[in-house]
Amino acid sequence: MKAQHTLLLFTLAAAFSQMASAQDDSYGTLPARPFTQDFQARGIAGLERLQEDSVQAACNHWAPRSVVQALEQAQLAAIKFPADGKFLGDWKAGEKIAQKGGGMTWSDKAGTENGGNCYNCHQLSKAETSFGTIGPSLNQYGALRGNSPEIQKYTYSKIFNAKAYNLCSTMPRFGHAGALTEKQIKDLVALLLDPESPVNKK
Numbered sequence: 001m002k003a004q005h006t007l008l009l010f011t012l013a014a015a016f017s018q019m020a021s022a023q024d025d026s027y028g029t030l031p032a033r034p035f036t037q038d039f040q041a042r043g044i045a046g047l048e049r050l051q052e053d054s055v056q057a058a059c060n061h062w063a064p065r066s067v068v069q070a071l072e073q074a075q076l077a078a079i080k081f082p083a084d085g086k087f088l089g090d091w092k093a094g095e096k097i098a099q100k101g102g103g104m105t106w107s108d109k110a111g112t113e114n115g116g117n118c119y120n121c122h123q124l125s126k127a128e129t130s131f132g133t134i135g136p137s138l139n140q141y142g143a144l145r146g147n148s149p150e151i152q153k154y155t156y157s158k159i160f161n162a163k164a165y166n167l168c169s170t171m172p173r174f175g176h177a178g179a180l181t182e183k184q185i186k187d188l189v190a191l192l193l194d195p196e197s198p199v200n201k202k
């Protein structure tokens, strides 16, 4: 019993001294610390994903409006458009990608296609009743906006890099980060815009 007591006190003391030294850290670096200390590279999940790029740095800390706008412009200019100039793929494949949440973990093999996890944040097809509300509902997206070349291009670009339009958006940069392929993004554009897609059915 006594030994256990001493161990408990020792652990508490160690924890408090860690908390004291943690207070010296700036607010910005502290939250990142457990990740850099505890994560290990394994399989396809490398540690490079912990490195902030200029966009994340501007949003995690602070940046003046002029810098935010310049970064948005640079993100927009870096969007890679399909070589064949076509934005619409297959909505049925798009629905599967929107449903699928997996990918990019250490147990995934290199080259495995990732999911888009869209339902995690958005409502899309009415038939799927399990969806998150971090992002706006995309139900009736195409029915409301039409299917013009401009809307197709915007939708492709937004999925490729949401932060090109809204720098500190919480939506992942699917194309920019290499999480989704060009074909997968086209399939998602079709899911949102094809009149036959369940997204646009009443």
Ligand code: HEC
Binding pocket: 098, 116, 117, 118, 119, 120, 121, 122, 134, 135, 136, 138, 155, 158, 159, 162, 166, 169, 170, 171, 172, 174, 188
């Ligand atoms: C982590 C949450 C999250 C995920 C996952 C996510 N989004 Fe978003 N999305 C958002 C948020 C938040 C917004 C609104 C803010 C903004 O414009 O960036 C948004 C906006 C959008 C818009 C713009 C809507 C408009 O009115 O112009 C589209 C299109 C979109 N998302 C499609 C998708 C698709 C397709 C997927 C899956 C590949 C997806 N999103 C996954 C959070 C998410």
